[in-house]
Amino acid sequence: MSAQTHLFLCLKDNYGVLVHDPGSGATASIDAPEEAAVEAALKATGWKLTDILVTHHHGDHTDGIPALKQRHRCRVVAPKAEAQRIPMVDETVRENDVVRVGGLAARVIETPGHTLGQINYFFPADKLLFAGDTLFSIGCGRVIEGNAEAMWQSLLKLRALPDETRVYCGHEYTKANIRFARTVEPDNAALAAREKEADAQIAAKRPTIPSTLGEEKAANPFLRADVPEVAKAVGLAGSPAWKVFAEIRERKNRF
Ligand SMILES: [Zn+2]
Numbered sequence: 001m002s003a004q005t006h007l008f009l010c011l012k013d014n015y016g017v018l019v020h021d022p023g024s025g026a027t028a029s030i031d032a033p034e035e036a037a038v039e040a041a042l043k044a045t046g047w048k049l050t051d052i053l054v055t056h057h058h059g060d061h062t063d064g065i066p067a068l069k070q071r072h073r074c075r076v077v078a079p080k081a082e083a084q085r086i087p088m089v090d091e092t093v094r095e096n097d098v099v100r101v102g103g104l105a106a107r108v109i110e111t112p113g114h115t116l117g118q119i120n121y122f123f124p125a126d127k128l129l130f131a132g133d134t135l136f137s138i139g140c141g142r143v144i145e146g147n148a149e150a151m152w153q154s155l156l157k158l159r160a161l162p163d164e165t166r167v168y169c170g171h172e173y174t175k176a177n178i179r180f181a182r183t184v185e186p187d188n189a190a191l192a193a194r195e196k197e198a199d200a201q202i203a204a205k206r207p208t209i210p211s212t213l214g215e216e217k218a219a220n221p222f223l224r225a226d227v228p229e230v231a232k233a234v235g236l237a238g239s240p241a242w243k244v245f246a247e248i249r250e251r252k253n254r255f
Helices: 035-045 065-072 080-085 148-159 174-184 191-205 214-217 228-233 241-254
Strands: 005-010 014-022 029-030 051-053 075-079 092-093 098-101 104-110 119-123 128-130 166-168
Touching: 014 035, 014 128, 014 166, 029 035, 029 065, 035 065, 051 065, 051 098, 065 075, 104 148, 148 214, 148 241, 166 214, 174 191, 174 241, 191 214, 228 241
Parallel strands: 029 051, 051 075, 075 092, 128 166
Antiparallel strands: 005 014, 014 029, 098 104, 104 119, 119 128
16 A cells, blocks of 8 residues: 655744555654644544654754654654664664565665764655655755765765655755755756746645655756756866765855
């Protein structure tokens, strides 16, 4: 049976998302940004929380864990490299481990950069990617603990997934990301199309995610650092892709 998802805003601009297996009734919360928002989502869906799959240790992804764990006695799965910094972890995972949520299965993809131990969860049967703070729609996470070269390699791992993959990220940053992306690729038609789509979504008070990985490959400058025109646009024609990525990331930090 296919996975069902329920997306909701938490805190200021974080996204929470529930992944539900209708076959077994199992339900995972991807991260736990805010207890009350996750509880409201469970109430709205009637789903029972069985698992929390954590992407990284930042408080706006983990603060809801203790209260949810206490109430629902759910399993907490977290990256091995960050388990010491995440509350109430039951199970640690690393690259290529398979995490089961009832009858659903996710593959763990390690994506160091935003944090050193960050992981993403990919459900191959449903082509669902939970990208945490690694990949945003038309953007990517700040490189806080890792370095630009590692972050670029992490993004390449995500870019290798199928185009139809639906990408759920940790924040609603799409509009600001598009404004920046246009400074890098003002003539990118896919980016213009994404802007039109995002404007319509925002006007209708709908989330701008999930996007598809195909859309991101075509319009997200952080996935396009190895495109010659992009390197040229930031004055780095012929440079290694990770250096082009680093320059784009620096420009975004100052934007
Ligand atoms: Zn974060």
